Amino acid sequence: MSYKLNYFTFKGLGEPVRFMLAYGNTEFIDNRVEWEDWPNLKPSMPLGQMPVLEADGEVFHHCIPICRYLGNKFNLAGENSLENYKIDCVAETVNEFRGKIAMWYYYDKQVKDEKYEKLINEVIPFYLEKLEQKAKENGGLLAINKITWADVYAIAVLEYCNVLMGCDLIANYPNLKKVYEKVMAAEGVKKYLATRPEDKIPSF
Ligand SMILES: N[C@@H](CCC(=O)N[C@@H](CS)C(=O)NCC(=O)O)C(=O)O
CATH class of the missing domain: 3.40.30.10 (Glutaredoxin)
Structure with missing residues (x-):
């Protein structure tokens, strides 16, 4: 195939x-x-x-x-409707987060400069703190207590966001780091x- x-x-x-x-x-x-x-x-x-x-x-x-x-x-899916809802919800949250960063990245330089402080000090921490909390609750995974496609999706999106922002966005988020390590450890x-x-x- x-x-x-x-x-x-x-x-x-x-x-x-x-x-x-x-x-x-x-x-x-x-x-x-x-x-x-x-x-x-x-x-x-x-x-x-x-x-x-x-x-x-x-x-x-x-x-x-x-x-x-x-x-x-x-x-990499859930076992029931509730688990699948939780997986979808994480994916949507991460997609929304990516959208805010991508929108900023493609502005022209002047607008980018104006909007940078709010993005880096408010918008990005808002989403990352919510996701960090989820990862804490699920023992280093985002949606439920087994690895799902939302974890894989989130880490791939995060890699892109890191490129756009020019830094490691989750450097200070230990539970998100755990998610990152689990996904990256797959053969x-x-x-x-x-x-x-x-x-x-x-x-x-
Ligand atoms: N809803 C689509 C959006 C896809 C999308 O926006 N793709 C962009 C690149 S990220 C694209 O193909 N742009 C070229 C174009 O529209 O001509 C998805 O989630 O995959």
């Missing part, structure tokens, strides 16, 4: 899918599309956006639903990281 992930040449919304496939020890074609090649490819994508995963004879799009699908396949993830290309973030 062949898997092909189509995304750009940076982490962004593609990295959670790459991490999920790696965590599941699944060989995949990591199709990193150059920004200048995108206009030709865009019309062939379900919503004219990426990530798009070709797998199991289907074409999957939207990052979180793809991760949820892979989570179900790789035994498939270690293998993926050993050959992961450097990011090339286009200037949109």
Whole structure:
């Protein structure tokens, strides 16, 4: 069975899918599309956006639903509706957090400078403290007391946010560090990281 992930040449919304496939020890074609090649490819994508995963004879799009699908396949989902709600809720929180950082990153320099203090001193700590608390309650995992696709998703998103902010955002969050270490310790993830290309973030 062949898997092909189509995304750009940076982490962004593609990295959670790459991490999920790696965590599941699944060989995949990591199709990193150059920004200048995108206009030709865009019309062939379900919503004219990426990530798009070709797998199991289907074409999957939207990052979180793809991760949820892979989570179900790789035994990284919950056992019941409540557990699955908790997993979804973490993923949504992390996605919202990423959205705030990504929005800031793509402003022009003047607006970025104006908004930086609030982002770094208020917005980012607000989300990280909530997530730190979750990780504390679950013994170093975010949603429930077993590793789920939300943990893998969160760490991949965090890696992207670290690039955008130019620092290790969870340096002072010991329980989030535990989540990070658990995800990074997976054999498939270690293998993926050993050959992961450097990011090339286009200037949109
Ligand atoms: N809801 C989608 C959003 C995907 C999305 O915004 N993709 C952006 C890159 S991060 C994209 O393809 N931009 C190029 C374009 O819209 O032409 C998801 O969660 O995957």
